Amino acid sequence: MGHWIELKPEGARPIAAWRADPAGAPRGGIVVIQEIFGVNAHIREVTDRFAAEGFLAVAPAIFDHVEKGFDVGYDPDSRTRGMAVVAKVDREQVLRDAAAATEIAREGGKVGIVGYCFGGTIAWMAAAQLPDLSAAVGYYGGGILGLKDLKPKIPTILHFGEKDQHIPIADVKAFAAERPDAPVYTYPADHGFNCDHRASYDAPSAALAWKRTLEFFRRHLG
Numbered sequence: 001m002g003h004w005i006e007l008k009p010e011g012a013r014p015i016a017a018w019r020a021d022p023a024g025a026p027r028g029g030i031v032v033i034q035e036i037f038g039v040n041a042h043i044r045e046v047t048d049r050f051a052a053e054g055f056l057a058v059a060p061a062i063f064d065h066v067e068k069g070f071d072v073g074y075d076p077d078s079r080t081r082g083m084a085v086v087a088k089v090d091r092e093q094v095l096r097d098a099a100a101a102t103e104i105a106r107e108g109g110k111v112g113i114v115g116y117c118f119g120g121t122i123a124w125m126a127a128a129q130l131p132d133l134s135a136a137v138g139y140y141g142g143g144i145l146g147l148k149d150l151k152p153k154i155p156t157i158l159h160f161g162e163k164d165q166h167i168p169i170a171d172v173k174a175f176a177a178e179r180p181d182a183p184v185y186t187y188p189a190d191h192g193f194n195c196d197h198r199a200s201y202d203a204p205s206a207a208l209a210w211k212r213t214l215e216f217f218r219r220h221l222g
Helices: 041-053 076-086 091-108 118-129 142-147 171-178 203-221
Strands: 002-007 017-020 028-032 057-062 111-116 135-139 156-161 184-187
Touching: 002 041, 002 057, 002 091, 017 091, 028 041, 028 091, 028 203, 041 057, 041 111, 041 171, 057 091, 057 156, 076 171, 091 111, 091 118, 091 184, 111 203, 118 135, 118 142, 135 203, 142 171, 156 171, 156 203, 171 184, 184 203
Parallel strands: 028 057, 028 111, 111 135, 135 156, 156 184
Antiparallel strands: 002 017, 017 057
């Protein structure tokens, strides 16, 4: 369903992006922000899945600034590689990448942003800092908790796993208590529960989070 395009973000050289178009007229646009593993098979599948639900979806290859075409799996070596790349990433540039992707997604109407892991943190930042967005969803973004003082300018919801080995559920609950403006949903699952390429995949949790995400985007985008 999807195909590669070129994005021209402000402040940097062009990067790739995976674009997926719906079969009919779009009901809105979605910007999909990757995990630390690149715009790999899973992220492309997620982007295609949003298109199958009627959205024009775009996933910018934000790691292209560091390593062109970065695309790995979920084994320990791949995680180590991903952590090394993300340590070199300029988050402000990633926001500019997301803004460039938003320009494309606007062809579909109102635009939402969704991110996973590292991308979940970027989605939270975008909700507070980027114009031209109408809704944001973050999945298990550990960096969100350290950015709790950011104020989303758009409707925002967050998903976390109660068994996440990287993001303590006690910290998530404390965040949720302080930020009732950004509804937090928790699931009996580990980090990465939405990804069916990972051992931590939890089908019931993924299905419920997907249902909530779709309903949220349909309510705010069309």
